Amino acid sequence: MASFTRPQKGREPPAAGGNTANHQGERGRNKLIAWAAPLLFAAYPAFQITAHNIEHVSPLGALRPLLLGLLLAGSCLIILRGLGWQWLKAGLGALLLVVFVLSYGQIYQSLKAAHPILSNVVRHRFLLPISLLVLTAALIVVARWRPPVVVLSVLAIAGGLGLGQPAIVLGADAWRATRPATEPFADELICRGLEATWRPDIYLIVLDAYERHDVLLEAHSFDNTPFLAELEQLGFSIGYGSLSNYRYTAPSMASLLNMSYVQDLPQPAPQSWVELSRTIRQPRIRSELECLGYEVIAFDSGVAWTSWPDADQFRSQEPNWLHRIGLLGPISRIEAILLERSLALAVLDAVQTSARQLPSWLDPTQEHVGRIHFTFEELAAVAGEASPKFVYAHIVSPHPPMVLGQDRIEYGAEAFERAFAGQPGQASGDYAAQVDYLNQLVVTSLRQIIERSSQPPIIILTGDHGWADDSPEQKLSILHAYLLPGKGAAFYPTITPVNTFRLVLRQYFGADLPLLEDRSYYSEGRDLQNFEAVENTWRPRAGD
Numbered sequence: 001m002a003s004f005t006r007p008q009k010g011r012e013p014p015a016a017g018g019n020t021a022n023h024q025g026e027r028g029r030n031k032l033i034a035w036a037a038p039l040l041f042a043a044y045p046a047f048q049i050t051a052h053n054i055e056h057v058s059p060l061g062a063l064r065p066l067l068l069g070l071l072l073a074g075s076c077l078i079i080l081r082g083l084g085w086q087w088l089k090a091g092l093g094a095l096l097l098v099v100f101v102l103s104y105g106q107i108y109q110s111l112k113a114a115h116p117i118l119s120n121v122v123r124h125r126f127l128l129p130i131s132l133l134v135l136t137a138a139l140i141v142v143a144r145w146r147p148p149v150v151v152l153s154v155l156a157i158a159g160g161l162g163l164g165q166p167a168i169v170l171g172a173d174a175w176r177a178t179r180p181a182t183e184p185f186a187d188e189l190i191c192r193g194l195e196a197t198w199r200p201d202i203y204l205i206v207l208d209a210y211e212r213h214d215v216l217l218e219a220h221s222f223d224n225t226p227f228l229a230e231l232e233q234l235g236f237s238i239g240y241g242s243l244s245n246y247r248y249t250a251p252s253m254a255s256l257l258n259m260s261y262v263q264d265l266p267q268p269a270p271q272s273w274v275e276l277s278r279t280i281r282q283p284r285i286r287s288e289l290e291c292l293g294y295e296v297i298a299f300d301s302g303v304a305w306t307s308w309p310d311a312d313q314f315r316s317q318e319p320n321w322l323h324r325i326g327l328l329g330p331i332s333r334i335e336a337i338l339l340e341r342s343l344a345l346a347v348l349d350a351v352q353t354s355a356r357q358l359p360s361w362l363d364p365t366q367e368h369v370g371r372i373h374f375t376f377e378e379l380a381a382v383a384g385e386a387s388p389k390f391v392y393a394h395i396v397s398p399h400p401p402m403v404l405g406q407d408r409i410e411y412g413a414e415a416f417e418r419a420f421a422g423q424p425g426q427a428s429g430d431y432a433a434q435v436d437y438l439n440q441l442v443v444t445s446l447r448q449i450i451e452r453s454s455q456p457p458i459i460i461l462t463g464d465h466g467w468a469d470d471s472p473e474q475k476l477s478i479l480h481a482y483l484l485p486g487k488g489a490a491f492y493p494t495i496t497p498v499n500t501f502r503l504v505l506r507q508y509f510g511a512d513l514p515l516l517e518d519r520s521y522y523s524e525g526r527d528l529q530n531f532e533a534v535e536n537t538w539r540p541r542a543g544d
Contacts, residue, residue: 027087033152034091035077040159042073042098044166045341049334051166059170061334064327073098088147093139095155100135102338104128105345124346188266188284191291194509199292199388200485201457202504203449205379206256207438208249209399210463212242212477214538219468222432227439231481234446236461237491239480241538243520244465245498247475250276251521251528252464253306253394256497257283261519262528273526277305285501286390292509294390297382299375301394302368308392315382317367317374330366365403372397372404376441380448387454397438399467402430404437431467446483456485458508460500472522472534494518494536 046069050062076094085093108127112119213224228238246252250273251262258265258279265279286296286308298308300316308314318329331339339348375393382391397404442461449457463478482491482500490507496518505511521531 030087030091030149033149033156034087034094035074037091037152037156037159038073038077038094038098039070040156040163041095042069042102044159044163045069045102045338046334047163047166047170049337051169053334054169054173059173061332062170065335065338069098069102072101085143086146088149088152089142089145091152092147092155093142095152096135096138096142100131101343103341104131104343105339106341107131108345109340124349128346189287189291190505190511190513191288191509194292194505194511196292196509198508199294200455200508201383201387201389201391201453202289202294203379203391203457203459204393205442205459205461206253206394207398207442207461207463207479208394208396209465209467210435210438210479211466211468211474212463212479213240215466215468215474215477216432216435219470219474220428220432220435222435224435224439227443228481230443231446231461234443234450234483235485236459236481236483239478239482239491239493239495240540241494241536242478242480243473243476243494243496243518243534243536243538244463244478245496245520246531247465247472247522248526249303249306249464250280250526252497254279254283256462256464256500257285259284259498259500259502259513261498261516263531272528276528280306281308286392288501288505289390292388294388295386297385297389297391299378299393299395300371302371302396303394306394311392313382315375315378317371332367365401368396368401369403373441376445379445380452383449383452383457384454394464398431398434400431402434404434428468450483457483458485458504459483460504462497462500464497472532473520473537476520476522476534493540494538496520 043066046062046065050059073094076097077090080090080093081087108122108124111122111127211219213228216222216224231238244252245255245261254262254265254276262276290296295313296308296311297313297315298311300309300314300318301307339345372395375395379391379393382389446459446461449459459482461479461481461483463480466475466477468477469475478497480495480497482503484491484504484507490503495503499515499518502511502513502515505513506515518536520534520536522534523531
């Protein structure tokens, strides 16, 4: 007669007819699967949103939300085991808890967006209790059920497959970042034959999405001529009719920094945004100026592929490595998105309802605003340092989010995303107000740079593309101004960024580098093969 042994609390019963070794092996397998399934599901949101935005953020941006997701899954599993649940039950229960916590906000927002009636009916005070009741019922079913190993195995495999694609994207980007820097223009460098008897400091300040003055007036009813007049008083020449060469930041910056149209970059030509980003991080103008003896000082833009962390000096507002890898500091834009997709949305909404605004550390704009002010302050500070130096700063403003100004810093995560998406209406007025505030920072910094420089510097102040999008030409319109001490005669009002450093190298270093035909291209999406040429219809008017 067979005898049965009551399993000890929290332990798997041995299979009938099995031996101890088989039982230990089965228990180890169940334990592994119980850990794998919830951990893989918990890791997915951080990997997915970071991979989706890899052109704008560093993979390190996934580190903190990833660790928090794994901590959530591990804690749920340990608690359920402590309550006496067997491994498979605990794994399945932990997975249910992880999915609920990390997806509640997305379900809430999807329901509100599904139909106008639902947008007025769906509220946390209704949805949250219902969701908790459903979750409780599911956990009771799991507690009374002995789930077969195949159920959790399939879920673990599904989690692994879902995680695979974003993991490959992030891994590939990390691998590219660790590759030795190359000089694709090594055979074309002309610096070795130049006589650099005078090497003025060179500043490149790119103001993301800063429009041309006539478009600002037409699209936003904002008169920018007082700012341009201040620039002219400082000695700047203004490109009153300038267009960018491309609609988007990546090809626009690549053409500016490499003095070439994207279509004409050395073979193999970039086929994707990620490949194009390498030509921004290690561009020709940087190689030329380093060859001429310039020290490179670069600022953290907050955008991984327009920052030069390997510069001689890399200035960042993050005080230590824990901040730089994202473990400390206020939440990032990526984390704000993840929070609003999770159960935290109910808490955030409650805080905003009662306190009207989030704590500063929960506001993703704080880091963005701080970085802008830091960059302008440090631009003035480096002016007094040893020459010659090439100073590079890509400032993501007046590009949305609209957060600059006396009363424009109290944005929560939802408003941050709405502004970042560039929705019309109020955002147009916010954009103009941001330009106005930014102008003050620019003029103050430029005055200090000029005053503190031991010799007159070259300063390039430019947008990379416009913001208003009523027409291709409007989207390509940019602020474009040069301070060219003693050499301003070669400047012309419709010059485009592709010729910026061609002009500088010719005028100041005697380079045999002809100017290219000024052309501008419009594109939909991120196809690097299909561009539509846009005619510049600007004509001089009184005052230009």
